[in-house]
Amino acid sequence: MRGGNQSFLEDFPKEFILLGVSDKPWLELPLFVILLVSYILTILGNTSIIVVSRIDAQLQSPMYIFLSHLSLLDLCYTTTTIPQMLVNMGSSTKTISYGGCTVQYAIFHWLGCTECLVLAAMALDRYVAICEPLRYTVIMHRSLCHKLVAMTWLGGFGNSLVQVILTVQLPFCGEHTLNNFFCEVPAMIKRSCADTTVNDLTLAVLVALFLLVPFAFILLSYGFIARAVLRMQSSKGRHKAFGTCSSHLVVVSLFYLPAIYMYVQPPSSYSQDTGKFISLFYSIITPTINPFIYTLRNKDVKGALKRLLERIWKICI
Template sequence: MEFQRNPQANLTAEMEFILLGFSDIPDLQVFLFVIFVCVYLTILAGNSTIILISNIDPTLQTPMYFFLSHFSFLEMCYVSATLPRMLENLWTQKRSISLLACAIQMCSVLILGNIECLLLAVMAYDRYVAICNPLHYPLVMNHKVCVQLVAACWVTGVPVEIGQTCQIFSVSFCKSNQINHFFCDIPPILKLACGDTLLNEMLVFMVAVIFVMVPFLLILASYFRIISTILKLPSATGRTKAFSTCSSHVIVVVLFFGSAIITYLRPKSKNSSKADKFLSLFYTIVTPMFNPIIYTLRNRDVMVALRKLLP
């Protein structure tokens, strides 16, 4: 049941939202359910395979695959924060979600998304050291440093997003209880808030700049140096090999950061809900699905390890 659209009424106490998701296309609910189940299983199977071969194959015991296995684990967690609830809503058509569950979902998505941004920057730094300073690579990127870098991504991302989620849900909601999205994301939640949300939006923008734009700029700087170094290599074979070790990471970076930057840093309009939903599909579902494909089909070492694993 929809709340009355009375701007003076404080609906926060009702403690329930409605996730509209894809309810605007009622004839395709079963079809979407089947598609997203297949996508979810593909994501879990593909990323689990990356984690498995990265940990059991001796030839893949390198920093690059250490980071890749952690990235695949993050992808599985990331998609599990949104897809199961969406599948339940598509199957049962009961789209209600409590305020607490909504806050937990938002916090989980934001934390995991921030950690992915930081980890992608770490992976770019790993490629920078490997290509630009190959003689120092074993010393600079030893196992202890790799563990510390991954831990730093987690430690940095978690407290900031817990604080941001508390700040978002400290506002009162009185416009409606209907969230025009398939998960509890910041833009559609703030549209339901009472009064002026300019301060909240400014804080969201600042956090997005820190955790999205700064890692993205660091990645660009790393690849600027990487490309400069590769172009100076004397042999075409060496240049091709160097480019191939970076191409998979670049594709994932473009998919993930491109959609995230447009979603959180572009100017908002009253008609941006459909665009936000479409873009969110890219960084919450499409990228996790294509990540294993990109890293296996474009990587000879992973393909060899995969053939060893399969009977």
Template sequence: MEYAEISAEDNASTVRQFVLLGFSDLPNLQGFLFGMFSIVYLIILIGNSFIIVITRIDPALQKPMYFFLANFSSLEICYVSVTLPRILYNIGTQNRNISKLACATQTCFFLMLGATECFLLAVMSYDRYVAICNPLHYPLVMNPTKCTQLAAGSWLGGIPVQIGQTCQIFSLHFCSSYQINHFFCDLPPILKLACGDTSINELSVFLVAILFAAVPFMLILASYTKIIATILRLPTATGRAKAFSTCSSHLLVVFLFFGSATVTYLRPKSTHSPGTDKLLSLLYTIVTPMFNPLIYSLRNKDVIAALRKLLLRK
């Protein structure tokens, strides 16, 4: 296994590369892990691409809900592509070195796309809120221009802050330990390598997590509180079931993503353990994007109907 050679006399400012330990503590499972992650990556690419294509070509899916779903599937492909190809490269070559610049770049894109996911999930909950609580105003409120603006804001909103946070973290001095006990360059394990007092940086990470994760999550909860109250007032059980079915898939994805991400980023550095961090990170970086197409397609009658029409046409 090739590791970076950094001499003892090198000080923190001369560190040029790190080592992503990843799953090196499982030497007998490297082949299995490579095969498993390859299959997972293909499932994510194919499943989310299918949703993008089917929402574009089927006239019945030309609605704001599916416009945001296509954006979300595009995001999932980008999001997982920041981490999984690097994991496959590290396992396949057993070369776990990563330059400081490449590590910072990976961290920056991961944070920006993570912020986009939080915003998009909040926008999708707002779309469901308007559709169920104000159905008569839905075409007016969620017009094409408004949808495009909301999607663009979700994609671009986190870029300045996350670039700033990445620059702040990677301008720290790093101690003699340069091994990142994780499978990608995430903030908690990188902060563990920093010398001296990092309490200000931890506070910065906490505040950004509050801004980009906790606030959207609270908005989602507020939306669903009103949505559920409206659904419960519907006169028929059929109407209640239909209204809830349009929201349940999104709600499941929300809890999968926010649950694991919040525990990771809102804990103090002293309580982080490599095993727990890796497990939680797998949930929101790989498992959730893999299950999203299944959750949205198998639980959505419109998507199933569009799939049937596509297959019959073929």
């Protein structure tokens, strides 16, 4: 920096230009349509799961407590990014204020980290259900589930708070552009003109703590689950156990693998052209298809949705 408080303040932009696909203008219209449709489906799908999980008497088990919070996270997750992206794609000026950018990546990383932890809590629930079925109701009681959910939200908030405190101190010199669809901490670190060693190291530690550790816990849980399933004598029992876990495994894969690719490598070295499309996948596409993964493979959720639609139909007629 050039020295002095005034020079320091000048290093902070009033706004950022989010490039998105500005270098490929022919992609803007189809991407706008995809994002709009995805957002509508996300709202409808996740809201439906939240509603039926709350009002249907048959969906009061711990699994559906976690599922309703996962749907709430996906709903908020996409609302943090998609509306701004749609506005930018429909406009010639693709900007976001510095304050708006800070709020966006703060909420984005809070919800993303919380989702990592919720998926780990769901793996714990599946482990107890399959490996300790006789003690399931004793171990996974509602009080424990609510405490686990509270811990995931607080853990995500703590992760976001640390990253925001470090990122807002970074100066941004030259052109204030982000080669991304929305504001994200690795993109902000990449754009800074200061020494980002502390930011890189802190992000690496937080990624290990809140992304890799939960992912390792999920893999370990499913290792024990696989062993328990293989020991089952009944093929019907094995099929049922597989059915209760397959949806969660698919969601874990769709969320964790792209996120690990994005955050395990140092922010200062990752390719933004590749990274922005990967971040688009796990922040937009995954929340959109999650409700369909759970409803298509879960007869309890399908039954609850059917009962809800029948109730609405009776009220309307």
